[in-house]
Amino acid sequence: MARYTRVKCRLWHDEKVRALTEDGRMCFFYVLTSPHSNMLGMYVLAPGYAAEDLQWPVERFRKAFAELLDKQLVKHDAKTNLVLIRNYLEHNPLENGKQVIAALKVLEELPTSPLFVLLNEALERLGKPYAEPLREQLSKRCGKPVSVSVTVYRNSKDNELAPQALAPYPPDFEAFWQAYPRKREKKDAYVKWRTCLNKGFKPDDIIAAARHYADECLRKGTPPGYIKHAARFLGPSEVFTDYIAGIPESGGIPRGRATGRGAGQVTPEQQQLIDKYANLGKPEPALPPGAV
Structure with a gap:
């Protein structure tokens, strides 16, 4: 969600806005200030x-939103329910490399859409060199090459680097991400x-845990x-280890061997996985003196 959106007073004198019905204007202001919105206006x-x-x-x-489409105030991808507010970045531009970093994270959460091309064109019109990593990532997602120059810039104020275009994630991680129920x-x-x-x-095992957790949710x-x-x-x-073998019956699978109170809740398959991963990440025991 964007913290705020700039809405200029002269909007009330815009011909397209004045031509909207009362519902159309209400819908437009909702789209501009929606709790689902973000810094990209998409x-x-x-x-x-x-x-x-x-x-x-x-x-x-739907009827009010159709007015916005008819007046070219917004664009809409019916397949993904993605909305793009026209001219949003002209009034709410990305102003530095840190904002571009945040915008890249926002872009990761959005489904791929033909609207990416329009957003890329809007960024190009702004002509901000520090936004080029975002343009490169948009181009990769929509499969359309873009001509950019240098992709890394030094921020003189805080001595940090602006982001480079993100490399693709490996297939195993993408499978996990697809299975996981919350994509943030x-x-x-x-x-x-x-x-x-x-x-x-x-x-x-991690992918299986994601699927089991999604089923539980x-x-x-x-x-x-x-x-x-x-x-x-x-x-x-390592919450995911509770879900590798299935959905825990209650309270998650114990981290160690299932003994004593509550042990009956762990299936043999779950116990096998507990034993399998019990010592992962633990340091190797030290050798006694003279054992070498």
């Missing part, structure tokens, strides 16, 4: 969510993924905001 907006936010019937929203902070999740692999965990009807970020799922506490 985001997924399902009609049902929009109608709920506006407290309208869905058909009322993909780059952070990939860092944790690499850490898990370095500890000796197998990609297939679906069965319980877990609200999206309460689903763990993938980076936390893979993080230091």
Whole structure:
């Protein structure tokens, strides 16, 4: 979600806006300031969510939104429900390399769409050299080459580098990401993924854990905001190990051998995996003196 959106007073004198019906104007201001929006002015907006936010019937929203399309105020990809606000970046430009870093993260969460071409053209018109990493990534996603110059810039203020275009993620991680129920902070999740692999965990086991966790969230009807970020799922506490063999019956699988109180809740398959991964990441025991 964008923290704020610049809406200039002269918008009320815009011919296209003045030509809208009352519902059309309300819909346009909703699209500009929607809680689903972001710093790119391009985001997924399902009609049902929009109608709920506006407290309208869905058909009322569709009719008002059609006015915006007719006036070329927005573009829409019906296949992905992606909305692009025309001229958004002219009034809300990316102003430095740090904002481009944030925009790259936003782009990771969006489904690939033909609208990427229009967004790329909008960035080109702005002519900001520090935005070229974002243009390169858009070009890779939409399969259309773009001509850019240098892709790394030194920020004189904070002595940091602007981002380079992101390299493609490996297929195993993409399979995990596809299976995981909450797709936020993909780059952070990939860092944790690499850490898990370095500890000796197998990609297939981690992918299976993601699928089992997704099934659990679906069965319980877990609200999206309460689903763990993938980076936390893979993080230091290794929550994913609870889900490798299936959905835990209650409270997750114990981290060590299942003995004593509550041990009956662990299946033989789960116990086998507990034993398999029990010592991963632990330091090797020191040799006694003279044992070499």
